[in-house]
Structures are given as structure tokens and as C-alpha cells.
Amino acid sequence: xxxxxxxxxxxxxxxxxxxxxxxxxxxxxxxxxxxxxxxxxxxxxxxxxxxxxxxxxxxxxxxxxxxxxxxxxxxxxxxxxxxxxxxxxxxxxxxxxxxxxxxxxxxxxxxxxxxxxxxxxxxxxxxxxxxxxxxxxxxxxxxxxxxxxxxxxxxxxxxxxxxxxxxxxxxxxxxxxxxxxxxxxxxxxxxxxxx
Numbered sequence: 001x002x003x004x005x006x007x008x009x010x011x012x013x014x015x016x017x018x019x020x021x022x023x024x025x026x027x028x029x030x031x032x033x034x035x036x037x038x039x040x041x042x043x044x045x046x047x048x049x050x051x052x053x054x055x056x057x058x059x060x061x062x063x064x065x066x067x068x069x070x071x072x073x074x075x076x077x078x079x080x081x082x083x084x085x086x087x088x089x090x091x092x093x094x095x096x097x098x099x100x101x102x103x104x105x106x107x108x109x110x111x112x113x114x115x116x117x118x119x120x121x122x123x124x125x126x127x128x129x130x131x132x133x134x135x136x137x138x139x140x141x142x143x144x145x146x147x148x149x150x151x152x153x154x155x156x157x158x159x160x161x162x163x164x165x166x167x168x169x170x171x172x173x174x175x176x177x178x179x180x181x182x183x184x185x186x187x188x189x190x191x192x193x194x195x
Contacts, residue, residue, distance in 0.1 A: 003131030004116045006139075007052070010044045011108045018101050030088045041080060041104070045073055047138040051131070056115070061122060065115050072107045079103060 017037045025033070049070070056066035079100045086093040123131070 001132040001136065002125075002128045003052070003133075003135050004119060004128060006132050006135050007044075007048070008112065008116075010040065011112065013040055014044070014104060014108075018104075021097060021101070027089050034083070034088065038080065038084065041076070043139060043142045045077065046142045047135050049073065050138050051134045055131070059122060062115065062118055065110075065118070069107070069111070069115070072103065072110070076100065076103045076107065 014037065017033060017040065020033055021030070021037075053066045053069055056062040056069070079096060083093060083096045083100060086096060119128070119131075
């Protein structure tokens with residue numbers, strides 16, 4: 001598969017999760033959605049930072065874009081970690097989710113509008129397929145990692161000490177959403193943000 005199409009599929013998955021957040025729900029529904037979003041963003045970040053961005057840094061035409069993308073990932077990771085530490089029924093949680101959605105939406109627009117077209121100009125179809133193979137291998141490895149197994153086994157309520165060993169800069173160990181024993185009806189109303 002073309003590497004850029006693989007990344008776009010990830011973007012579409014995250015956008016679909018954002019739309020579900022916009023529909024509102026209760027604390028348990030938000031916990032489940034946040035677990036899915038967290039897993040998807042962590043895995044996507046890993047594969048981009050292990051495969052795509054190092055490649056971008058090697059090409060003079062895209063080296064500056066790589067630096068910008070790394071910075072955007074760092075900011076999104078900080079926001080994601082902050083959200084994970086908040087009660088998902090709080091106003092701050094909703095505000096931080098809106099911030100995350102805005103950050104991710106802007107990042108995706110820059111990737112799909114600037115980086116991807118530039119790579120399509122610079123790379124052959126065979127190189128794009130090779131990129132896809134490398135991204136898929138990194139993704140398969142990430143899915144099988146202890147970190148993502150821990151996420152899927154314990155959801156977002158478990159402490160994540162192993163996050164410190166992830167191959168991404170900026171994520172820190174965090175105790176995920178707590179105080180969610182009693183679901184409360186909450187409507188999440190972010191600004192409409194579509195990827």
C-alpha cells in the first residue's frame with residue numbers, strides 16, 4: 001500500500017473518533033472513545049516519528065517540514081497527556097479535547113496539504129509503496145508492543161509507567177482518567193472540526 005494512503009487512513013480514523021466526541025455522551029462513553037483515540041494517536045505518532053519524519057529530514061525540500069511536524073507532535077502529546085489526567089466530566093477536559101482536536105486538525109491539514117503532495121512529487125510509486133511497507137511494519141511492531149497491550153488490557157484508567165520508555169519525546173507517565181465510577185450525562189460541544 002502507498003505509505004501516504006496508509007497515513008491518510010489513520011487520519012480518517014481519528015477524524016471519525018472526533019465526530020463521535022462531538023455527538024456527546026456520558027462519562028463511560030467518553031472513556032471508551034478516549035481510549036480508542038489515545039491508542040490511535042500514540043501508534044500514529046510512533047510510526048511517523050520512526051519512519052516518515054527521519055526520511056523527511058534527509059531531503060532538503062522537506063527538512064523544514066519535518067522540524068515543524070516534530071514540534072506539532074510534541075504539543076499534541078502534551079495536550080493528550082494533560083487530557084488523560086483530567087476527569088472527563090470537567091469543563092477543563094472538554095476545553096482540552098477541543099484544543100487537541102484543533103491541534104490535530106491543523107497538523108493533518110498541513111500533512112495532507114503540504115507534505116504529502118511534496119512527497120508525491122519527489123518519490124516514485126515504488127518508493128511510496130516501500131514507505132507504506134515500512135510504516136506498516138512499524139505499525140505492526142507498535143501494535144504488538146507492551147505499551148499498546150497495556151493500553152488495551154487496562155483502558156485509560158490504569159497508570160502508564162511504561163509510557164516513559166516509548167520511542168516518542170514528550171509523553172510522560174500519566175494516570176489516566178479517574179473518578180469515572182458513576183457515569184454522568186455530558187455533552188461535549190467542541191467547535192466543529194473536521195479532518
